[in-house]
Amino acid sequence: MENKQHFKLAVIPGDGIGKEVINEGIRVLEFLSTQSNSKFTFETDYFPWGCEYYLENGKMMADDGLEKIEDHDAIYFGAVGFPGVPDHISLWGLRIAICQNFDQWANIRPVEFLPGVKSKLNHPEKEKLNWVLIRENTEGEYSGIGGRNFTGRGARKEVAVQSSLFTEEGCERVIRYAFETALKRDRKKVTSVTKSNAQQYGMVLWDEVFARVSKEYPDVETDQWLVDAMAANFVLRPEELEVVVASNLLADILSDLGSALAGSLGIAASANLNPDRRFPSMFEAVHGSAPDIAGEGIANPIGAIGSAALMLEHLGLKEEAVLVNQAIKDATQSGFLTADIGGNTSTKEMTDSILQQLSNIYEKA
Incomplete structure (x- = not known):
């Protein structure tokens, strides 16, 4: 049948x-x-x-x-x-x-x-560039935790608090997904992007989880970058990119940069x-x-x-x-x-x- x-x-x-x-x-x-x-x-x-x-x-x-x-x-x-x-x-x-x-x-x-599309990137082998960004999509900087208060204190006294939430479970599952994605590609490489020098709690947790999970994938090449340096690498060293995994906000920004560079x-x-x-x-x-x-x-x-x-x-x-x-x-x-x-x-x-x-x-x- x-x-x-x-x-x-x-x-x-x-x-x-x-x-x-x-x-x-x-x-x-x-x-x-x-x-x-x-x-x-x-x-x-x-x-x-x-x-x-x-x-x-x-x-x-x-x-x-x-x-x-x-x-x-x-x-x-x-x-x-x-x-x-x-x-x-x-x-x-x-x-x-x-x-x-x-x-x-x-x-x-x-x-x-894409062939025939004039890109914004000056690279001799653009047609060989093929990246995938994997973005943590439910927590991080878009967790929606915070609030606004103190409006009763008068003009220009209001306070806004916006908190990022990083859980070990949330970091691990998306990082592991990135490694599994890399295993299906010709070049098996995962790049992790954070800003852990400034975000010393949530993104340091991310870094630690990345280091732990990477040990389970010895055949996958890895590197780690701070987001400002990574933004520069999108332009200066695009041939080094394969699978890029990052938090909700950082991957959102980098993926827009990548698509803009592609045309x-x-x-x-x-x-x-x-x-x-x-x-x-x-x-x-x-x-x-x-x-x-x-x-x-x-x-x-x-x-x-x-x-x-x-x-x-x-x-x-x-x-x-x-x-x-x-x-x-x-x-x-x-x-x-x-x-x-x-x-x-x-x-x-x-x-x-x-x-x-x-x-x-x-x-x-």
């Missing part, structure tokens, strides 16, 4: 260009399903949460939002943020609420230099994983909602489509994930580039070109 797979996706387009690029990713998923003769299919449940929802309801998602999406196989997320809603409200009310409550503790952000945040994909699979994982492009270009049809869908590829891999459709990533490379190499990467291809045309490259791959198979 033919084995068929049916995947139920919770789709949260969010705000701005999130609504545009998420639809392009769905087009790619539906194309792949058709090519498989429906051996695998996708059911999409859309949820209208985001800043518009907040302005109407005073909250970023429904009160029972987590329960509504908990039984899905994966979450496909667009972007969040729009003028009129403070960024800390939009972020904590939706994306971080999902990441923390579903214990999506490993954030995966590949950095790849644009518009090409950057990411996955918020619950590797234990107790909850659904969430897949989203790294870029924001870009309200300045929303509705113009020029947003780059590559980040969202690349995130769909990460979702396919997570769902066990590894061959299809490889095909999507290859089609993206073939499309950019053929000169299909959106405005953010130096071209004039529209959002829809960019996806059309990727679908055409997928068609070409299937015809040759």
Whole structure:
């Protein structure tokens, strides 16, 4: 009997260009399903949460939002943020609420230099650069612990306290994930990034856990850097990077730097994983909602489509994930580039070109 797979996706387009690029990713998923003769299919449940929802309801998602999406196989997320809603409200009310409550503790952000895309990095062998940043995704600097007080003392007397939380369990599981990721790569290397000279408690704990776990992986090369030196290395010694693991804030910043060096945040994909699979994982492009270009049809869908590829891999459709990533490379190499990467291809045309490259791959198979 033919084995068929049916995947139920919770789709949260969010705000701005999130609504545009998420639809392009769905087009790619539906194309792949058709090519498989429906051996695998996708059911999409859309949820209208985001800043518009907040302005109407005073909250970023429904009160029972987590329960509504908990039984899905994966979450496909667009972007969040729009003028009129403070960024800390939009972020904590939706994306971080999902990441923390579903214990999506490993954030995966590949950095790849696509052919045909003019990068900001002057390196003789850019096409060989291929990094992956692994970000601790539920604690660290984004733990949300702290508060504001003393407003009663008068003007300019208020105090704000923001605490970072580092647990040994949280450090170990993401560091171990980085080592397991390195074992699957040609060059087996993990770089740990902290600021432990200044953050003498939480990040020293991280360093100690990294040292302990590394002993269990004698075949994996390791090094450790402070984040300021690491930022310089992204530019000066990019050939030394393979798997980079860091805390919530530091990896967030470094991954944006990496994607900018590769040409644009518009090409950057990411996955918020619950590797234990107790909850659904969430897949989203790294870029924001870009309200300045929303509705113009020029947003780059590559980040969202690349995130769909990460979702396919997570769902066990590894061959299809490889095909999507290859089609993206073939499309950019053929000169299909959106405005953010130096071209004039529209959002829809960019996806059309990727679908055409997928068609070409299937015809040759």
